[in-house]
Amino acid sequence: xxxxxxxxxxxxxxxxxxxxxxxxxxxAGCRFVAGYPITPSTEVVERFAQRIPLIGGMFIQMEDEIxxxxxxxxxxxxxxxxxxxxxxxxxxxxxxxxGYAAMTETPCVIVDVQRGGPSTGLPTLPAQADMTQVKxxxxxDYEIIALCPNSPQECFDLMIKAFNLAExxxxxxxxxxxxxxxxxxxxxxxxxxxTIEIAERRWSKKPPGEYKAYEATSDxxxxxxxxxxxxxxxxxxxxxxxxxYPSMNPPTQKKLLGRLLGKIxxxxxxxxxxxxxxxxxxxVVVVSxxxxxxxxxxxxxxxxxxxxxxxxxxxxxxxxxxxxxIRKLAQRVKAFVVPELNMGQMVLExxxxxxxxxxxxxxxxxxxxxxxxxEILERILEAAK
Amino acid sequence: xxxxxxxxTPDHETEGTLQIENPVMPFLRQDRIPHIWCPGCGIxxxxxxxxxxxxxxxxxxxxxxxxxxxxxxxxxxxxLNLDSFHTTxxxxxxxxxxxxxxxxxxxxxxYSGDGDLTAIGGNHFMHAARRNMDVMIVCVNNFTYGMTGxxxxxxxxxxxxxxxxxxxxxxxxxxxxxxxxxxxxxYVARWTVFHVKQLARAMxxxxxxxxxxxxxxxxxxxxxxxxRNRLGDGVDQVKYFKENSxxxxxxxxxEVGLSFQGEIVVGKFIDRERxxxxxxxxxxxxxxxxxxxxxxxxxxx
Numbered sequence: 001x002x003x004x005x006x007x008x009x010x011x012x013x014x015x016x017x018x019x020x021x022x023x024x025x026x027x028a029g030c031r032f033v034a035g036y037p038i039t040p041s042t043e044v045v046e047r048f049a050q051r052i053p054l055i056g057g058m059f060i061q062m063e064d065e066i067x068x069x070x071x072x073x074x075x076x077x078x079x080x081x082x083x084x085x086x087x088x089x090x091x092x093x094x095x096x097x098x099g100y101a102a103m104t105e106t107p108c109v110i111v112d113v114q115r116g117g118p119s120t121g122l123p124t125l126p127a128q129a130d131m132t133q134v135k136x137x138x139x140x141d142y143e144i145i146a147l148c149p150n151s152p153q154e155c156f157d158l159m160i161k162a163f164n165l166a167e168x169x170x171x172x173x174x175x176x177x178x179x180x181x182x183x184x185x186x187x188x189x190x191x192x193x194x195t196i197e198i199a200e201r202r203w204s205k206k207p208p209g210e211y212k213a214y215e216a217t218s219d220x221x222x223x224x225x226x227x228x229x230x231x232x233x234x235x236x237x238x239x240x241x242x243x244x245y246p247s248m249n250p251p252t253q254k255k256l257l258g259r260l261l262g263k264i265x266x267x268x269x270x271x272x273x274x275x276x277x278x279x280x281x282x283x284v285v286v287v288s289x290x291x292x293x294x295x296x297x298x299x300x301x302x303x304x305x306x307x308x309x310x311x312x313x314x315x316x317x318x319x320x321x322x323x324x325x326i327r328k329l330a331q332r333v334k335a336f337v338v339p340e341l342n343m344g345q346m347v348l349e350x351x352x353x354x355x356x357x358x359x360x361x362x363x364x365x366x367x368x369x370x371x372x373x374x375e376i377l378e379r380i381l382e383a384a385k
Numbered sequence: 386x387x388x389x390x391x392x393x394t395p396d397h398e399t400e401g402t403l404q405i406e407n408p409v410m411p412f413l414r415q416d417r418i419p420h421i422w423c424p425g426c427g428i429x430x431x432x433x434x435x436x437x438x439x440x441x442x443x444x445x446x447x448x449x450x451x452x453x454x455x456x457x458x459x460x461x462x463x464x465l466n467l468d469s470f471h472t473t474x475x476x477x478x479x480x481x482x483x484x485x486x487x488x489x490x491x492x493x494x495x496y497s498g499d500g501d502l503t504a505i506g507g508n509h510f511m512h513a514a515r516r517n518m519d520v521m522i523v524c525v526n527n528f529t530y531g532m533t534g535x536x537x538x539x540x541x542x543x544x545x546x547x548x549x550x551x552x553x554x555x556x557x558x559x560x561x562x563x564x565x566x567x568x569x570x571x572y573v574a575r576w577t578v579f580h581v582k583q584l585a586r587a588m589x590x591x592x593x594x595x596x597x598x599x600x601x602x603x604x605x606x607x608x609x610x611x612x613r614n615r616l617g618d619g620v621d622q623v624k625y626f627k628e629n630s631x632x633x634x635x636x637x638x639x640e641v642g643l644s645f646q647g648e649i650v651v652g653k654f655i656d657r658e659r660x661x662x663x664x665x666x667x668x669x670x671x672x673x674x675x676x677x678x679x680x681x682x683x684x685x686x
Contacts, residue, residue, distance in 0.1 A: 063512040071483035078487025227468035236471035
């Protein structure tokens with residue numbers, strides 16, 4: 001299915017990442033946003049509020065992030081493609097509804113323009129310190145998808161992918177920006193609507209009576225209906241059977257969790273999205289994501305000038321973590337260097353995956369600005385020894 | 386109560402067995418019965434009234450959605466044969482807001498308890514009323530947190546004992562109709578489960594009213610409120626409702642606060658017109674953008 005031209009602002013633009021993310025959402029078919037102002041994400045919803053009346057859709061500023069994060073889930077069951085936008089403190093408030101969205105398999109996109117934390121932290125300055133929170137922040141076991149754009153152009157391009165994945169897998173999809181990506185202004189090319197591929201909701205073709213809200217299809221993801229179509233669905237955050245009815249016992253719990261996790265874990269190869277550079281001869285691999293990948297570039301160039309065989313693996317999709325890619329590299333490289341704007345989060349996943357087969361060097365940063373390429377270079381040189 | 390529970394005249398007899406169909410049954414998910422509510426609990430009576438209201442409203446039931454939070458009353462969504470959503474604790478109102486705005490053709494009913502709607506969900510309650518969001522709220526008030534074992538609620542009257550107020554409650558309680566009125570609700574009523582006819586009628590009026598409708602339905606919780614306060618069983622509590630209720634339609638909501646086993650003012654307190662949030666948005670954008678603006682949600686907003 002192609003994008004609805006009404007939402008696609010085709011042309012060349014000079015806009016920041018927050019604005020580009022909004023345009024990506026509109027192009028992807030997002031027609032319902034509920035949000036609450038929070039720096040440095042607010043521009044996304046400001047633009048949406050400005051653009052949506054004439055496109056045909058809905059923006060509502062809710063009373064808090066808790067309300068925003070569940071209003072979008074109500075709207076998804078009303079038939080819309082939905083998004084909310086926030087930053088650290090707001091994300092923390094939304095956690096219960098991440099679990100509810102995962103449990104009820106409600107497609108949604110949550111944009112997190114990351115800032116320094118914990119708590120109020122650094123409202124106007126960057127960090128990448130919510131990476132593990134989006135994976136494990138809500139209680140219980142569940143799976144999500146997280147994408148990490150590193151430029152305004154990618155804020156547009158990857159946002160379309162984020163919406164498509166939310167529909168395809170029916171999980172919360174996180175769009176992990178940061179203050180720098182959100183506020184940097186660059187050229188953004190928005191293509192013609194008929195070149196943008198959009199995933200439609202997986203509408204069930206079964207009639208009421210035959211339809212079961214949580215009956216798995218071949219890829220374990222159930223097909224969906226919306227309220228008002230005569231299906232008389234029941235949706236609950238309680239452990240439920242295929243009909244969606246509460247059924248609180250160990251066998252149902254096991255079956256349901258198996259499917260909720262399995263629909264992502266069993267298809268994780270399809271969800272690998274990494275960008276590789278100089279990996280062919282690499283002895284050291286820098287694993288980076290988001291804004292840090294752009295600081296890594298100059299460090300790698302300099303290291304290669306000095307004769308170090310270093311490559312770059314950028315995680316475009318950070319969750320699910322690309323285990324197999326890292327594991328394969330771990331067979332032949334000496335070390336991994338992991339710079340990130342936090343005190344060491346994704347490096348834990350690298351360590352887990354590498355499992356001692358190579359050295360793993362963390363390059364943490366407390367946030368507030370980005371790494372100096374020099375800091376990363378030093379750790380590359382050290383790792384190459 | 387008796388005629389509300391009346392059974393339909395049997396259409397036929399089979400092998401001498403009387404076939405009786407309770408008129409409520411078609412509105413329930415019969416494959417989910419029996420329900421979890423205790424003997425003497427008032428929630429079921431409110432559900433009975435609600436099904437009457439649904440029937441008499443003439444609404445297309447495919448276009449009615451029910452949203453509940455967490456708690457004993459929160460289970461209501463699971464028993465009604467409608468599009469039904471059992472959401473998170475305190476959040477049925479913002480969920481309903483999203484559902485309604487995404488599909489304005491729906492009549493969206495929030496059916497939940499006093500703790501869910503006015504403690505953890507109090508902020509959402511205020512703002513949905515302020516916006517005049519087009520949702521109908523049924524708040525079953527049993528003065529306690531039943532599901533978790535009888536803790537103090539924002540509705541627990543001073544003097545009542547609860548597990549987290551073991552020496553008696555000393556906190557001031559909410560006067561819910563006053564709260565709803567102050568925040569801008571267009572319809573505010575309070576009835577008890579003794580007043581089944583009036584409650585069903587209020588629910589019917591609510592279903593047909595556009596805007597933020599608030600109906601407080603006082604109900605006994607014999608297991609955790611009455612017993613702990615030595616008030617007898619469910620029937621004793623309904624007797625209290627019967628003997629102490631005064632019908633005062635149009636009463637000033639600030640004067641209808643409740644006290645421990647004191648007088649209960651019931652009635653329809655507020656019935657007024659205000660544009661809904663969606664109507665206001667459409668009117669405002671039409672004025673601002675002129676012909677370029679297409680009314681959101683068609684004429685059913």
